[in-house]
Amino acid sequence: MGFFSWTWVSIFLCFQLLLPRHSLSNCSFRSYELEEIPKYFLNQTQKCELSDWMVGIRRKLHENSELGFEEFETSRVIREKLDKLGIPYKYPPAVTGVLGFIGTGKPPFVALRADMDALPIQVLLNLFGRVVPSPVHVCLCEEMVEWEHKSRVTGKMHACGHDAHVAMLLGAARILQEHQNELQGTVVLVFQPGEEGYAGAKKMIEDGALENVEAIFGLHVSSGLPVGQVSTRAGPLLAGSGFFQAVIHGKGGHAANPHHSVDPILAASNVVITLQYIVSREGDPLDPQVVTVGKFQAGNAFNVIPDSVTIGGTFRAFVKSSLLQLKKRIQEVITTQAAVHRCTATVDFFDAEKAYPPTVNDENLHEFVNRVATDMLGPSNVKEAAPVTGAEDFAFYQEVVPGYFFFVGMKNETRGELGRSHNPNFVVNEDVLPYGAALHASLAVRFLLEKVVKARSQERVHHDEL
Numbered sequence: 001m002g003f004f005s006w007t008w009v010s011i012f013l014c015f016q017l018l019l020p021r022h023s024l025s026n027c028s029f030r031s032y033e034l035e036e037i038p039k040y041f042l043n044q045t046q047k048c049e050l051s052d053w054m055v056g057i058r059r060k061l062h063e064n065s066e067l068g069f070e071e072f073e074t075s076r077v078i079r080e081k082l083d084k085l086g087i088p089y090k091y092p093p094a095v096t097g098v099l100g101f102i103g104t105g106k107p108p109f110v111a112l113r114a115d116m117d118a119l120p121i122q123v124l125l126n127l128f129g130r131v132v133p134s135p136v137h138v139c140l141c142e143e144m145v146e147w148e149h150k151s152r153v154t155g156k157m158h159a160c161g162h163d164a165h166v167a168m169l170l171g172a173a174r175i176l177q178e179h180q181n182e183l184q185g186t187v188v189l190v191f192q193p194g195e196e197g198y199a200g201a202k203k204m205i206e207d208g209a210l211e212n213v214e215a216i217f218g219l220h221v222s223s224g225l226p227v228g229q230v231s232t233r234a235g236p237l238l239a240g241s242g243f244f245q246a247v248i249h250g251k252g253g254h255a256a257n258p259h260h261s262v263d264p265i266l267a268a269s270n271v272v273i274t275l276q277y278i279v280s281r282e283g284d285p286l287d288p289q290v291v292t293v294g295k296f297q298a299g300n301a302f303n304v305i306p307d308s309v310t311i312g313g314t315f316r317a318f319v320k321s322s323l324l325q326l327k328k329r330i331q332e333v334i335t336t337q338a339a340v341h342r343c344t345a346t347v348d349f350f351d352a353e354k355a356y357p358p359t360v361n362d363e364n365l366h367e368f369v370n371r372v373a374t375d376m377l378g379p380s381n382v383k384e385a386a387p388v389t390g391a392e393d394f395a396f397y398q399e400v401v402p403g404y405f406f407f408v409g410m411k412n413e414t415r416g417e418l419g420r421s422h423n424p425n426f427v428v429n430e431d432v433l434p435y436g437a438a439l440h441a442s443l444a445v446r447f448l449l450e451k452v453v454k455a456r457s458q459e460r461v462h463h464d465e466l
């Protein structure tokens with residue numbers, strides 16, 4: 001045991017022995033000791049052995065990229081590592097999910113979440129033969145970066161960094177397990193499947209992931225932020241999102257005789273234009289919202305008016321009531337605009353329950369996360385994040401308990417540009433792994449320690465008042 005372990009033991013003794021008899025100010029539990037924990041953990045996770053261990057896990061998962069709720073091998077690797085570390089777990093919440101437990105097995109409980117799924121990678125070639133990333137099912141492609149551990153599964157790839165997230169949480173699990181006897185409560189490791197559009201978080205909650213949990217933390221790697229930095233934001237960080245598809249029915253016929261037809265293309269065109277008025281004329285300019293039509297499919301001949309048109313798109317907002325209002329108005333605009341042009345329309349919001357709510361960071365946890373991150377990285381490396389109109393199913397956890405989501409940087413300019421996420425050129429800079437693992441571990445330990453200190457302090461005040 002080095003100096004730090006001794007210090008941490010002194011913190012522990014302080015809780016166990018001194019606090020019941022002395023006020024906090026008399027206690028050897030001093031703020032600078034708490035401040036040392038994040039740096040200590042970073043020091044541990046940056047050691048070659050642990051860092052290489054995480055890199056090995058991440059590469060193994062990357063080679064065998066699996067989509068949402070199909071992460072069977074990923075789940076097996078996680079359980080194998082937890083078994084080796086002697087960490088008990090529950091399996092299988094949400095089909096392939098894993099819930100690990102470290103510490104006393106008693107309250108308080110704090111949760112750390114890692115998503116596990118990869119992405120389908122499809123590409124569209126534009127007129128010049130250049131690859132355009134597209135959600136359209138045109139063709140399956142391979143990861144486009146050549147390296148030893150590239151995905152071996154055609155059409156699937158960890159292009160959002162969730163392989164790194166799993167490796168980081170296992171790295172945190174390893175150092176937390178080494179200190180299991182010093183934990184002042186229980187850390188719940190939430191290995192969650194199906195983040196990429198499957199609302200896996202919702203299923204994990206239904207299967208008990210947040211039982212007794214008082215707070216949850218999650219992170220995401222960021223290609224735009226330098227390695228060694230984090231970016232955080234109180235309140236809305238990511239938008240809530242939903243999807244819609246509508247079929248507008250008219251009456252097909254010869255293009256030369258439009259008066260014998262009911263033209264769904266004209267109706268759908270007006271629908272698309274009118275949908276844009278929802279945000280520009282009805283939305284509060286200070287409440288950012290998006291309605292985008294990304295799909296418009298109709299006919300295949302120059303001289304035929306088709307029977308129907310299919311359109312589809314997404315809507316986004318940072319406030320849940322605004323998201324619900326957008327959904328309501330999209331339905332109304334499509335059906336009424338279709339009627340104006342003598343057409344009928346059906347609108348599908350798919351599984352509306354799986355629409356992602358906005359990711360809203362708890363204000364109290366914002367202050368806490370900033371303190372912990374600053375203690376580890378220094379104040380200049382903790383940046384204010386701008387809100388992003390992307391969505392995250394971490395938001396489901398935040399609807400149940402206070403939660404905090406933040407970004408961890410992995411950009412290293414000396415190694416050139418990292419490809420953007422959801423793109424076959426995406427690259428993870430593995431130097432980020434020790435930072436993510438140390439942040440996870442630090443947030444959990446500090447949350448539990450500060451919780452106990454606060455509780456003891458309140459007990460003391462109560463006792464003094466009596």
Ligand SMILES: [Zn+2]
Nearest residue numbers: 160196421422
């Ligand atoms: Zn993603």
Ligand SMILES: [Zn+2]
Nearest residue numbers: 160161162220
């Ligand atoms: Zn992601």
